[in-house]
Amino acid sequence: MAKDQKTTKRSTLADVVTREYTIHMHKHVFGRSLRKRTPHAVKAIKAFAEKAMGTKDVRIDPALNKALWARGVKHIEHRIRLRIARKRNDEEDAKDKLYSYVTYVPVASFKGLETTVVDDE
Numbered sequence: 001m002a003k004d005q006k007t008t009k010r011s012t013l014a015d016v017v018t019r020e021y022t023i024h025m026h027k028h029v030f031g032r033s034l035r036k037r038t039p040h041a042v043k044a045i046k047a048f049a050e051k052a053m054g055t056k057d058v059r060i061d062p063a064l065n066k067a068l069w070a071r072g073v074k075h076i077e078h079r080i081r082l083r084i085a086r087k088r089n090d091e092e093d094a095k096d097k098l099y100s101y102v103t104y105v106p107v108a109s110f111k112g113l114e115t116t117v118v119d120d121e
Contacts, residue, residue, distance in 0.1 A: 020116050021052065022081050023044075023048055023082060024078070025044070025076055025079060034073070038073045038076055039073070045064075045068075045082065055096060055099055057089070057095075057096045057100065061102060067104045068080075079110050083104075085101045085102075085103070086098055087101055
C-alpha cells in the first residue's frame with residue numbers, strides 16, 4: 001500500500017450477519033475447579049462472541065444456557081456448536097447500536113464442521 005492512500009475503518013453497523021461456530025469448550029474449563037466450570041463456560045462463550053462479532057452487548061439464548069447446564073456445574077461438553085447473530089439494537093436508550101445473540105445448535109457429530117455464514121430469514 002502506498003503512503004498516500006488512506007485506510008478507512010469499516011463500520012460493522014451495516015453488517016447484520018449470522019454465523020455458526022464450533023467452540024472447543026474443554027480448553028476453556030480444563031483445570032478449573034469443579035464448581036466453577038459451567039459458570040466459566042458461560043463467560044468464555046460471551047467473550048468469544050464479543051471477539052468474533054465485535055459487539056460489547058452479548059445475549060445468551062435460554063436454550064443455550066439450558067444446554068450448558070444440562071450436565072450440572074461440574075461436567076461440560078467438550079465441544080459446542082453455536083449460532084451467533086449480530087443484530088441491530090432497536091431500543092431508544094441503547095448504549096450500543098448492535099448486539100450479538102447466541103443460540104445453541106444441536107449436532108450429531110462435530111466431524112467436518114467449519115464456521116459457516118447462515119442466511120437469516
